[in-house]
Amino acid sequence: MSLKILDKGAVAPLVNALMADYRVIGPRAKGPTFAFGPINDPAELRLDYNTTILPPKKVLQPPQERLAAFTMLGEPHVEPVIEAGPTVLLGVHTCDLHAIRLLDKVFSQDYPDAHYLERRRQTIIVSLECLEPCDEHSFCKSMGTLTADEGYDLHLTDLGLAYAVDVATEAGEDLLSRYGTAREATEADIRRLNEVLSAKWPRFTYRLDFDAAELPALLSTAYNHPIWDELGERCLSCGSCTNVCPTCYCFNVFDEVNMALTEGERRRCWDSCQLDEFARVAGGENFRQDRAARQRHRFMRKGKYLYEKFGMLGCVGCGRCIRTCVAHISIVEGFNTIHGSA
Amino acid sequence: MTTSIYTPEMARLVKVEQMTALEKLFTIELPDGRNLGHDPGQFVMVSVLGVGEAPISITSSPSRSNGTFELCVRRVGDVTNALHRMQPGDWVGIRGPFGRGFPLGKMRGKDMLFAPGGLGLAPLRSLINQVLDERGSFGRVIILYGAKRPDELLFRDELDEWVARDDVECYITVDRGDETWDGHVGVITTLFPLISVNPRNTVAITCGPPIMYRFVLIELLGKGIPETQIYLSLERRMKCGVGKCGHCQINNLYCCQEGPVFTYAQIKGVEEAL
Numbered sequence: 001m002s003l004k005i006l007d008k009g010a011v012a013p014l015v016n017a018l019m020a021d022y023r024v025i026g027p028r029a030k031g032p033t034f035a036f037g038p039i040n041d042p043a044e045l046r047l048d049y050n051t052t053i054l055p056p057k058k059v060l061q062p063p064q065e066r067l068a069a070f071t072m073l074g075e076p077h078v079e080p081v082i083e084a085g086p087t088v089l090l091g092v093h094t095c096d097l098h099a100i101r102l103l104d105k106v107f108s109q110d111y112p113d114a115h116y117l118e119r120r121r122q123t124i125i126v127s128l129e130c131l132e133p134c135d136e137h138s139f140c141k142s143m144g145t146l147t148a149d150e151g152y153d154l155h156l157t158d159l160g161l162a163y164a165v166d167v168a169t170e171a172g173e174d175l176l177s178r179y180g181t182a183r184e185a186t187e188a189d190i191r192r193l194n195e196v197l198s199a200k201w202p203r204f205t206y207r208l209d210f211d212a213a214e215l216p217a218l219l220s221t222a223y224n225h226p227i228w229d230e231l232g233e234r235c236l237s238c239g240s241c242t243n244v245c246p247t248c249y250c251f252n253v254f255d256e257v258n259m260a261l262t263e264g265e266r267r268r269c270w271d272s273c274q275l276d277e278f279a280r281v282a283g284g285e286n287f288r289q290d291r292a293a294r295q296r297h298r299f300m301r302k303g304k305y306l307y308e309k310f311g312m313l314g315c316v317g318c319g320r321c322i323r324t325c326v327a328h329i330s331i332v333e334g335f336n337t338i339h340g341s342a
Numbered sequence: 343m344t345t346s347i348y349t350p351e352m353a354r355l356v357k358v359e360q361m362t363a364l365e366k367l368f369t370i371e372l373p374d375g376r377n378l379g380h381d382p383g384q385f386v387m388v389s390v391l392g393v394g395e396a397p398i399s400i401t402s403s404p405s406r407s408n409g410t411f412e413l414c415v416r417r418v419g420d421v422t423n424a425l426h427r428m429q430p431g432d433w434v435g436i437r438g439p440f441g442r443g444f445p446l447g448k449m450r451g452k453d454m455l456f457a458p459g460g461l462g463l464a465p466l467r468s469l470i471n472q473v474l475d476e477r478g479s480f481g482r483v484i485i486l487y488g489a490k491r492p493d494e495l496l497f498r499d500e501l502d503e504w505v506a507r508d509d510v511e512c513y514i515t516v517d518r519g520d521e522t523w524d525g526h527v528g529v530i531t532t533l534f535p536l537i538s539v540n541p542r543n544t545v546a547i548t549c550g551p552p553i554m555y556r557f558v559l560i561e562l563l564g565k566g567i568p569e570t571q572i573y574l575s576l577e578r579r580m581k582c583g584v585g586k587c588g589h590c591q592i593n594n595l596y597c598c599q600e601g602p603v604f605t606y607a608q609i610k611g612v613e614e615a616l
Contacts, residue, residue: 067346067348067349068346068348068349068350070391070392072391072392075352075433076352076391076433076435077352078349078350078352078391078435079349080344080345080346080348080349082344082346106586107586109585110584110585110599111347111584111585111586112347113346113347113586114344114345114346114347115346115348118344223613249586249588250587250588250589251581251582251586251587251588252581252587252589253348253394253395253581253582253587254394255391255392255393255394257392261392264391264392266348266389266395268348268581268587271581271587271588271589273588273591278579278588278589279578279579279589279591280579281577281578281579282396282418282419282420282421282422283416283418283419283577285552285577287578287579287592287614288614293614297591297593300593300594304594305591305593305594308594309594
């Protein structure tokens with residue numbers, strides 16, 4: 001829609017003003033790392049973060065949420081519960097932005113999921129262009145997520161003393177004009193923005209040995225590849241890789257009741273296809289019993305299955321699963337191994 | 343008013359019948375006596391509030407929906423054990439019907455060969471009774487049913503009725519007999535030599551324990567029935583029923599959306615299917 005300039009000194013007042021009307025979530029320091037969390041003081045916001053432990057998915061699909069509340073005495077009664085409120089999500093990197101675009105498809109296709117979609121509807125996303133690689137694990141450039149031109153309301157690019165703000169939606173425009181003090185970009189600003197954006201590309205490296213668009217076809221030939229057994233031997237089946245993945249959305253559903261057994265809640269929580277019981281039915285049959293089969297399932301979902309269902313690859317190259325794996329399983333190395341032996 | 347695909351509708355148990363040591367038949371009435379509106383082969387998500395939710399195939403046929411539907415449930419997990427403790431008048435939550443059932447339109451005019459094993463009769467009974475209620479629209483009706491033991495045979499009254507009918511060829515076997523049993527003894531595949539079929543005009547439908555499928559498929563393919571005319575109903579863990587939770591995924595297929603009914607042609611290259 002338009003390009004604005006927001007001086008860095010105007011960020012804190014903007015955040016401060018937003019805090020009055022919105023739940024403001026952004027990257028904050030957490031020990032030596034960073035995590036998305038509520039911003040209660042503009043000084044907590046760390047737009048200079050490299051990456052976060054968990055992706056901002058947790059704001060839209062919380063690790064645990066209520067789906068319904070019910071009473072159990074006499075004629076039982078069930079009411080849907082939708083936990084959503086006005087939220088501004090600040091500082092989303094473009095890898096995570098692409099992941100949210102995928103989640104939007106997942107939760108709106110076929111049977112719309114009101115819990116996710118209402119939370120999404122009430123969330124304004126202010127994303128942030130990465131100018132430096134976060135660390136050696138990410139491979140966003142290979143996955144085509146090093147930048148974005150959709151999926152945000154406002155998109156910030158650090159110009160040094162100010163941010164260039166790409167205003168993409170009316171909600172973003174409204175937010176900026178109501179709470180902030182940005183000015184129109186001049187031709188000099190646009191020139192500077194183009195310089196900054198051009199200069200960033202050489203800093204990032206391609207880590208996939210081939211074009212990511214080839215992944216679905218490559219994986220369709222790799223079902224019996226020896227790599228699955230090798231990964232299965234190393235995998236501890238802990239589920240960390242899926243927990244930190246910005247596109248993993250699988251969940252479990254369970255009931256919780258009060259001590260008097262008169263009322264309760266139906267809740268859902270993140271689940272992981274890497275856990276032993278994920279595909280086990282009550283009768284005992286486990287349809288993905290081996291760790292090798294479960295790792296294969298994860299790779300296939302990221303590189304093939306989700307693409308077939310939603311038209312987008314399930315991996316955005318954020319590197320979190322690699323960073324977190326205690327067995328040092330690397331999805332990008334895995335893809336390269338398969339490609340190298342194809 | 344907010345609505346959610348995950349909110350069950352409360353429905354009433356109107357009848358509970360003990361069928362075997364492990365299985366009960368539940369007759370369920372939706373509010374206002376509304377019909378469930380299902381196709382044979384579809385399933386519902388059944389809730390026992392406070393315990394949880396489980397996918398259960400619908401065993402009654404649409405042709406016999408009188409404001410009620412039936413579920414044949416084995417007591418095997420948390421939800422099904424809780425269901426088994428319930429009485430007529432108690433309330434259960436229902437979501438659905440979900441999934442893709444049997445394509446009746448493609449089946450009319452064909453000879454129907456049913457090969458259920460054990461509890462696999464439950465989803466197939468929905469189609470069997472639909473076919474029998476439209477008997478003139480179908481060719482031969484052959485039912486080959488196997489159970490482990492005589493006391494594990496389900497729907498005994500209906501089995502007797504099917505055996506007695508002139509227009510149904512029904513053969514029943516048990517893996518191991520006892521003093522009450524004077525019928526056929528042997529696994530389900532031992533029934534196949536008893537029948538001959540016109541393979542091009544035959545639709546075969548099977549459902550049973552995972553171990554059974556490969557052996558039954560060998561028999562069906564051996565009779566020359568095309569892969570596109572062999573239907574299987576598959577079981578998977580499900581937490582949502584609507585293609586979101588990920589539990590029921592069979593490689594790239596979602597059992598709750600693309601299934602639970604698949605043709606053999608559809609799943610032949612799908613390694614995790616059987």
